[in-house]
Amino acid sequence: MLTLNAQDITYGYRRHGSRDAGAGEDFALRGVSAAIPRGSLTGLLGPNGCGKTTLLKLLSGVLQPEQGTVTLDGQPLSGLPRRAIARRLAVVPQETHPAFDYTVMEMVLMGRHPHLGPFQLEGPADLAIAREALASTGTAHLAERPYMTLSGGEKQRVVIAGALAQAPDVLLLDEPTASLDLGYQLEVASLLSHLNRERSVTMVLATHDLNLAASLCDSLVLLRQGRVLAHGPTTEVLTAAMVQQLYGVDAEVSFHERAGHVTVVPLSTGTPERGSLRARR
């Protein structure tokens, strides 16, 4: 059973001053299809600027595709009110910078927004859900702290708690471990894996960390220059040849006995293809 399904979607960012579609448009994504089955943990890999964040925004309905459709449990996102989408789908962005000094509890309670009526204040049940979300991300002790005084790792876990308070079936994460040290990276990874297994939350995870993707994800979508390079089970897709095609990097991809998954060790970067790619930018 599919949860999220992107069919042949195209999206472009308009260049400054241009009004017509097509001309003067930089395509971020072209003809991208991705099927995300219920309960799966899908990794989204690709070099900087390949369209990972744009694809996540299209999957969450924050952006609408110019062509193609995104469906959630068979319903097109474009036909659903934002509130209805948010009750089923939550997003963890790369970084969150509130303009005002909200406390951690206030940030997490905002996750209840799609479940509340227009003038409804959150009640004891919502507080309990927020506390549980904080506890499950190991941030219960931070509840009264101002969000802005937290470290990067704490902030990220609080934002994840806010997404959990939304009680979603689907969680989209944009580089959730990018700003974290090794310890927190592993902690967030085990948190995500736990949520995926115990609560059967379907997840899509954009990341640059190939080993994280290898350890967590059951399937991968490889994006390159706005197109899907490969889409399939992690063990089939994550190969040395693919890493070479995707990043222009020689890497050794081998099964690690103690880790229990494949690991990627980059060996060199000096291929001509990568060099020419750099020069064009």
Next chain:
Amino acid sequence: MNHAVLLDRTHATRPIRTRLTMTLAVFGSLAVVTCLLAPLVGSTHISLARAFDRSIPFSENVDAQIFFVARLPRVMAGALVGATLAAAGVVFQAMLRNPLATPFTLGVSAGASLAAMLAIIFGATLTIGPFSAVPMASFAGATMATGIVYWLATASGRAMSTSVLLLAGVTLNSFFSALIMFAQYLADFAQVYRAARWLMGDLDVGGFDPIVGAVPFVVAAFALFALLPSSLNLLSVGADAAAARGVDVARAQRLAFFSASLATSAAVSLAGPIGFIGIVVPHLVRLLVGVDHRIVLPASALFGAAFLVACDLVARTVIAPVEIPVGVVTALIGGPFFLWLLVRKG
């Protein structure tokens, strides 16, 4: 910014309902007490018993005249304008994700001022119902400025961009200010004096009629504000974050922009561009009750009413019988406070 929450350090763990009730009770009492006491105080001592004594004809009852004609409309105007500008400040700050925004940042007041100035210079005397020429002109100018800024911010064809809105507003502000200077340069001395007094802001609105005229606009703006607070919380975290939490961002931003612009237009048309209320009050309120807009918005309206009435009390008593324009008092308090905020932020 790292606000210390002075009133209640453990506010996050208390249910929002309790915090809201407590805050409204405290700030509501403050506003009511200030508005009740303010008309009793002034450069002339009046006897309240005599002011309310119906046996004395009004034309002979000086105490009643001072109370009902000079002071009461002024206090009412102060409460109305203070509440409106403070609430509009909260809405603009959240919507623009900029704690240093004021109700005048987007050029609404500059548009109002330019139009008011032109009405003064051309000696417009048209009066319709409770509306006289200068307030009508300034309201029209404010509406025009709002339209221009909105058009600029949406001209790219995509959804309204708050950064373009901010840049367009600030630019329009300076442009209108230049036109105001030019108009002043061409005007004669008496007109310039009148215009300069208008620009300082004045709560001596000359009776109840202008207040009655402004009330429907303020009520409409506040009715729209009531729809906003939880969206403002999410918008101030970020537009994408708000969208992912179920906020219709484009609609919420439009609603915030037009309601706060309407509120500002009504307040400025009534009493001129009284500065600093829209930034000092929201920040003071945040220092006291935290940053949740469901509390900050109503608390700022109530505190804004009390604050402006108190400032006006200072303005008309501190060197009585000479009155200081209330805009000078709010600026003298607000300017240093604003700088303190800036320095602390950096």
